[in-house]
Amino acid sequence: MSKFFQTTKKGEAHELKEELNSDNREKQKNAIKKVIASMTVGRDVSSLFSDVTRLISTVSIDIKKLVYLYIMNNAKSQPEKAVLLAGAFVRDSQNESPLIRGLAIRTMSAINVEKMADYLADPLRKALRDSDPYVRKTAAIAVAKMFTINKLKAEEGGFLDMLQELLCDSNPTVVSNAVASLCEIRENSGAGGLRGATSSNDLAEFKPQTVHTLLNALNEASEWGQVYILEGLCGYTAKTLDEADMIAERIVPRLQHSNAAVVLAAVKILVQYLETWGKRVSPDIREENIRKFCGKMAPPLVSLMSGSQEFEIRYVALRNITLIIQRFPDLLANQIKVFFVKYNDPIYIKLEKLDIMLLLVDPTTVDICLSEFREYAQEIDVEFVRKSVRAIGRTAIKIDSATQKCIDVLLKLIETKVNYVVQEAIIVIKDIFRKYPNQYESIIGALCENLDTLDEPDAKASMIWIIGEYAERIENADELLEMFVDSFEDETNFVKLSILSAMVKLFLKRPTDTQELLQRVLKLASDSDIPDLRDRGYMYWRLLSADPEAAKEVVLASKDVINDATSKYDTGLLEELLMNISSLSSVYHKPPSAFLPDYLHPPKRVVYMEDEDEEDQEGGGAGG
DSSP states (O other), rough: GGGGGGGTTTHHHHHHHHHOSSOHHHHHHHHHHHHHHHHHHHOOOOGGGHHHGGGOSSOOOHHHHHHHHHHHHHHOOOOHHHHHHHHHHHHHHTTTSHHHHHHHHHHHHSSHHHHHHHHHHHHHHHTOSSSSHHHHHHHHHHHHHHHHHHHHHHHHTTHHHHHHHHOOOSSSSHHHHHHHHHHHHHHHTTTOSSSTTTTTTTTTSSHHHHHHHHHHHHHTTTTHHHHHHHHHHHHHSSSHHHHHHHHHHHHHHGGGGGGGGHHHHHHHHHHHHHHHHHHHSOOOOOOOOHHHHHHHHHHHHTTTSSSTTOOOHHHHHHHHHHHHHHHHHTTTTTTTGGHHHHHHTHHHHHHHHHHHHHHHTTTTTHHHHHHHHHTTSSSSHHHHOOOHHHHHHHHHHHOOOOOOHEEEEEEETTTTOOHHHHHHHHHHHHHHHHTTTTTTTGHHHHHTTTTOOOOOOOHHHHHHHHHHHHHOOOTTHHHHHHHHHHTGGGGGHHHHHHHHHHHHHHHHSSOTTTTHHHHHHHHHHTOSSSSSHHHHHHHHHHHHHHHHHHHHHHHHHOOOOOOOOOOOHHHHHHHHHHTTSSSSHHHHTHHHHHHHTTTTTTTOOOOOOOOOOOOHHHHGGGOO
């Protein structure tokens, strides 16, 4: 096959035309293969449109399949010419071979021209009731495409009713494609919904009596067919608690599937069940359901992290797990060791595992986690090391009883004198001071020893904050701050603001020997071109001039203690993300509206299940 992808030679287009117009079928076949190969690598072969489409009436199935492939890919650039082939498509839709009938329907529906909908209507209506499952499953997807081309004709032509009928088809592949088609129609119908639809009669929604059929089809459908059906069931709202319980129980066996997409789709339904119905039952029943289904979800989620899975699959699983355990923290509380970083994990896996470990760590596992964090902080990957140091600091804030242990680990890391480790440690120690004021100030001396090594804005700002906040306990606080004042003009805006605030704190605590240094900083700030810095400088100057005691009450007032920030998202956003598990939204950790330009009419395309082994379809598809 590689010979067809060789570099195009001068005059080859002319040679291809001659071969396409040849009477030799083998030459025609090779020529169109070369055309397809050129099209695949991005070359413009639209000039051969007439020569290729002339072969559409051939009796050779192989050539006809290639012609259809060419037409589908070039119909966008030459839609008028593609419409002229409608007669040939209609004839092929009545061909004896189910493969040809299916290809004709698929190609007609792929030509996104409104006029084509008129030609497609009658063949599609027949195809939806065809005796061969290959044709029916292709027709099911074609309905969604027709809905995109001409929404009104799809609704008024009764195609949605026929699509609903296919949900009860005897062939599971047909059922799964019908589900996929209805899901796409439901999304593309937008805010206005379907014409004439009501809450009790929406043709793009599943009817309660259909749900049992879909659940039965799960047992026989292919793995991707199961994904389509499960995704379709996610959009169905059970009418009673008993029905919701029944659906949840029927979904549980899907958790044991070898395909990660099937597992995550099943997890999505169970999470939605716990979220939706958990609010409508008593707290005791809710807790019982959470324990019951979390116990069933935990093993398959852990298995997605096994070494047999691709790293990309593991990453998607980790991103979904991060969301789920924020709502159900007990789900993997006893499985924290599964998330310990391995030597061969890529960086994106390591970072995600750190986040999960931080969410799961508790007083019973803090010692082993701290040991891991300390080991990670001595790795060679800078980003991973920084996040490991931050994890130690966040653990100190999260678990009061482990704070001293965390500080001891941080001091050990500072002793390594590794520049970026020291700077990250100072940043997290500042947060520890804010969480536990006046408790661990004895370590300030060790921090001040590393003042000369600081070159990052965040680390400088953190150290300056510590000096200003505890100026009365640092004998040479004025000398330390003067080092930063000397380089004031070279610092970032964030650091300049920190220097200004720290100097005011220092003056209020030690006014006799710091007035000159304060006036110098206030002069620098008030002469600055930076509006925020200049305004804050004027504010401090006027406040100190008017009433130093009032300034002391304002600047040195007790501050709110920071809280544990390990929960990433607020309740509303987390609920929306949980409703979109196993989708891009759960990987980005953003709601669909944040990355889809028009969420009410999303440009989503269904991944079609119509490219099965065509030789099998040709030989035995009619048996269905």
